[in-house]
Amino acid sequence: MNSRSRTLSAKPKSRNRPVIPKPRSVRKRDRPAKQEALIRAATKLFASRGYELTTTREIAACAGCAEGLIHRYFDGKEGLLLALMSFHASREVRELNETLPLASTLEEEIQQLIAWEVDRMWRDRDLLRASIPHAILDPKVGKFVSRVGPQRHAKAIAERLRLLNHESVDGEEIEAIAQAIGALGFVFGFMRPVVLGCDGKPAKKTAACLAKVLTRGLQSR
Amino acid sequence: MNSRSRTLSAKPKSRNRPVIPKPRSVRKRDRPAKQEALIRAATKLFASRGYELTTTREIAACAGCAEGLIHRYFDGKEGLLLALMSFHASREVRELNETLPLASTLEEEIQQLIAWEVDRMWRDRDLLRASIPHAILDPKVGKFVSRVGPQRHAKAIAERLRLLNHESVDGEEIEAIAQAIGALGFVFGFMRPVVLGCDGKPAKKTAACLAKVLTRGLQSR
Amino acid sequence: MNSRSRTLSAKPKSRNRPVIPKPRSVRKRDRPAKQEALIRAATKLFASRGYELTTTREIAACAGCAEGLIHRYFDGKEGLLLALMSFHASREVRELNETLPLASTLEEEIQQLIAWEVDRMWRDRDLLRASIPHAILDPKVGKFVSRVGPQRHAKAIAERLRLLNHESVDGEEIEAIAQAIGALGFVFGFMRPVVLGCDGKPAKKTAACLAKVLTRGLQSR
Amino acid sequence: MNSRSRTLSAKPKSRNRPVIPKPRSVRKRDRPAKQEALIRAATKLFASRGYELTTTREIAACAGCAEGLIHRYFDGKEGLLLALMSFHASREVRELNETLPLASTLEEEIQQLIAWEVDRMWRDRDLLRASIPHAILDPKVGKFVSRVGPQRHAKAIAERLRLLNHESVDGEEIEAIAQAIGALGFVFGFMRPVVLGCDGKPAKKTAACLAKVLTRGLQSR
DNA sequence: GATGAATGAGCCTTCATTCAT
DNA sequence: AATGAATGAAGGCTCATTCAT
Numbered sequence: 001m002n003s004r005s006r007t008l009s010a011k012p013k014s015r016n017r018p019v020i021p022k023p024r025s026v027r028k029r030d031r032p033a034k035q036e037a038l039i040r041a042a043t044k045l046f047a048s049r050g051y052e053l054t055t056t057r058e059i060a061a062c063a064g065c066a067e068g069l070i071h072r073y074f075d076g077k078e079g080l081l082l083a084l085m086s087f088h089a090s091r092e093v094r095e096l097n098e099t100l101p102l103a104s105t106l107e108e109e110i111q112q113l114i115a116w117e118v119d120r121m122w123r124d125r126d127l128l129r130a131s132i133p134h135a136i137l138d139p140k141v142g143k144f145v146s147r148v149g150p151q152r153h154a155k156a157i158a159e160r161l162r163l164l165n166h167e168s169v170d171g172e173e174i175e176a177i178a179q180a181i182g183a184l185g186f187v188f189g190f191m192r193p194v195v196l197g198c199d200g201k202p203a204k205k206t207a208a209c210l211a212k213v214l215t216r217g218l219q220s221r
Numbered sequence: 222m223n224s225r226s227r228t229l230s231a232k233p234k235s236r237n238r239p240v241i242p243k244p245r246s247v248r249k250r251d252r253p254a255k256q257e258a259l260i261r262a263a264t265k266l267f268a269s270r271g272y273e274l275t276t277t278r279e280i281a282a283c284a285g286c287a288e289g290l291i292h293r294y295f296d297g298k299e300g301l302l303l304a305l306m307s308f309h310a311s312r313e314v315r316e317l318n319e320t321l322p323l324a325s326t327l328e329e330e331i332q333q334l335i336a337w338e339v340d341r342m343w344r345d346r347d348l349l350r351a352s353i354p355h356a357i358l359d360p361k362v363g364k365f366v367s368r369v370g371p372q373r374h375a376k377a378i379a380e381r382l383r384l385l386n387h388e389s390v391d392g393e394e395i396e397a398i399a400q401a402i403g404a405l406g407f408v409f410g411f412m413r414p415v416v417l418g419c420d421g422k423p424a425k426k427t428a429a430c431l432a433k434v435l436t437r438g439l440q441s442r
Numbered sequence: 443m444n445s446r447s448r449t450l451s452a453k454p455k456s457r458n459r460p461v462i463p464k465p466r467s468v469r470k471r472d473r474p475a476k477q478e479a480l481i482r483a484a485t486k487l488f489a490s491r492g493y494e495l496t497t498t499r500e501i502a503a504c505a506g507c508a509e510g511l512i513h514r515y516f517d518g519k520e521g522l523l524l525a526l527m528s529f530h531a532s533r534e535v536r537e538l539n540e541t542l543p544l545a546s547t548l549e550e551e552i553q554q555l556i557a558w559e560v561d562r563m564w565r566d567r568d569l570l571r572a573s574i575p576h577a578i579l580d581p582k583v584g585k586f587v588s589r590v591g592p593q594r595h596a597k598a599i600a601e602r603l604r605l606l607n608h609e610s611v612d613g614e615e616i617e618a619i620a621q622a623i624g625a626l627g628f629v630f631g632f633m634r635p636v637v638l639g640c641d642g643k644p645a646k647k648t649a650a651c652l653a654k655v656l657t658r659g660l661q662s663r
Numbered sequence: 664m665n666s667r668s669r670t671l672s673a674k675p676k677s678r679n680r681p682v683i684p685k686p687r688s689v690r691k692r693d694r695p696a697k698q699e700a701l702i703r704a705a706t707k708l709f710a711s712r713g714y715e716l717t718t719t720r721e722i723a724a725c726a727g728c729a730e731g732l733i734h735r736y737f738d739g740k741e742g743l744l745l746a747l748m749s750f751h752a753s754r755e756v757r758e759l760n761e762t763l764p765l766a767s768t769l770e771e772e773i774q775q776l777i778a779w780e781v782d783r784m785w786r787d788r789d790l791l792r793a794s795i796p797h798a799i800l801d802p803k804v805g806k807f808v809s810r811v812g813p814q815r816h817a818k819a820i821a822e823r824l825r826l827l828n829h830e831s832v833d834g835e836e837i838e839a840i841a842q843a844i845g846a847l848g849f850v851f852g853f854m855r856p857v858v859l860g861c862d863g864k865p866a867k868k869t870a871a872c873l874a875k876v877l878t879r880g881l882q883s884r
Numbered sequence: 885g886a887t888g889a890a891t892g893a894g895c896c897t898t899c900a901t902t903c904a905t
Numbered sequence: 906a907a908t909g910a911a912t913g914a915a916g917g918c919t920c921a922t923t924c925a926t
Contacts (some may be wrong), residue, residue, distance in 0.1 A: 066907060067909065076901075137269070183405055184405075196372070206396070214437040218437075248923080248924060252889085256891090275915075278917090289919080522825065579713045615875075619873075655836055697886095732920090
């Protein structure tokens, strides 16, 4: 893969150049911005028409830059897909624990974790749409997606559950619940609304209901 | 070119399709068999290389028949994909209730339903691999896949759970559990082993563990 | 197929367009020249093998450029045919009156007009060969061809005849003679030598003879 | 070429078989009828969509018989085209002299000959449409068409003109007029109305006018 | 003999990639 | 460095022809 694509980062648009407005043809020389534009265009297009059916021409047009840059920056269409996944994966690393405060009871925690995962999958639907078809074909991509998809927060989730469960519950069940939360988030937050076209509202209620059952199950030993 | 039109000369090549010698191939007349061969070949190839990267040439070769039949029988590559989905969907309609006897306790039932769904998704992995990428792009295909995937037995599952739960549990929770069983089956039976490349053994243990928790949660009211 | 999805294996071929080594071919940037090369190649080939039997590959090879340009420049094979007709039609607009000085007598004028038309049809034989088959099927193309073929100079011819005929002859007959000149040019200059394979020499003599008869007919009122 | 196709002839439908109505599947075994049906279908279709764009399937469907017969009877699509031309050419051999009585004056004769030729070309337009594109490419076919097209009655016409011109006119001019009649018939009867889409009415008037001029030219020596 | 299902070569076209400008 | 015009490999599909029924 192309190692450059990982170093995209925030837009450093206003550089520290002398502010003398060069009246040349406005050939922007802003690589990071163009890289991100390409990645965002590709994410959108891959998600909506699929990787194969999206042409590099379309991506370039949508990103507002030249087709050749896809090859210069990302080493081709395939590289752009990989870069796209890296980009989104490295975004928001300070997730979950920095966003969602620990609840005070186990039930509430499970409740909010499921809800949070469902939302996250929904927010990341374009990335998932773009990458899952490839993940299905290429195990390497699969591994990659697994870090964005159902398993992303498995560890953090398990940890949080453990914090609220000093006493009784055995570790295996905590692990299992963590896995289940990821799975339910993926299915209720992505597969059902996006792929199967089911309505999201009942899904949330069902998810909440399951959280309750799981909590009771965990505590009734 | 020649300057005198009169000497137009001998037919440039051979008018139209050149008369090919005769590569000889045993021409049998068995439409249903060939249709199925094509569907099976397509399922295998779409699953392993993806729809777009599979050529009709490959499919025909793999099925042992002529490329033209894909167009004659299924109206093209796209039609073959749809036919493939219909074919697999209409197969084994008499499932679940005719295959899996009702367990005697609710815990056992949930246990075996999850295990059964996980197995089913695994068995149908090629169909899912072939159809999910399209389902992601086309809502119509999505609806279709939903009847093969996570929701296939939702109804039957809910019914079975109700049968074993004369008393206490409220209907909403039963529904939720049925949904969860489908979701867990899809993630633990397809996404994790096939797409994410996780090992299947721990998954089954986790699934069994979750079944226990769910059961307890259901009963501890 | 492999039974374990994890071993999906290395990328089947290479994802998408395989990276071809580099056959090297001097890539020049000269659009107008290539367009004309394609048009000339197409004219020649359509004329000699017919539109349908000429492949875009052949045209590109004959023009010495890439097949894709046919689509980029002319929007496909069909477009190339139309472009070809436009090209030849717009060429030499300053014809007849700028090339052929008015004769001093009506007889001489009719004589030289017929001869000139016969020659023109012969010179344009490739264009006519390429376009007539389409003109036969498509009225729109037919209209087009009519402006290159038998009627191209009808107006100018009538005008010239009128100039030499201040007195007697009525307009209708002048018109008719103009038409006849076009018709005779087409048949004696194109149909007979090119299509029917008749020798051109006697044709010219016959044409000259007819010019005489027509002139006499016009004057003997 | 296929020598059978020439022996098509009239429909010998009611054979001399025993009239015991065989109740078998009504597989007609009426070769000449099917041959003619195929030829008529092909003429119509070739004329309207062109040879290359007409499929053998269409021809067979339009003729109401099996596609394979085109190959059995005519040795393929190309053979059918040739057979078609033979068929139409051998039809109505007893033309002109048996249909059109000699006029009493030279002017009337030229007049009616042109009118007759114009009509004939119009009647044969389908045959001409079907065969001219091929005639343009293949000199052999060209020769053939020449016997159906502009030159068909050149001899007979010249003969008739000579009969009415005992005295003065020299042979060369008679020949030239005969040629001109064929040419004008072709252009005014076929090219202009069919190909160029011009209206036929003015054409006839123009043709008549030309007949007059030619006559006068012939007589004013 | 007649039928029409099966065959597969070849076509037009697309589009990732290259590279002159 | 950026652009986008040029390249050409490869694929879906058509359809004349063959041949089992």
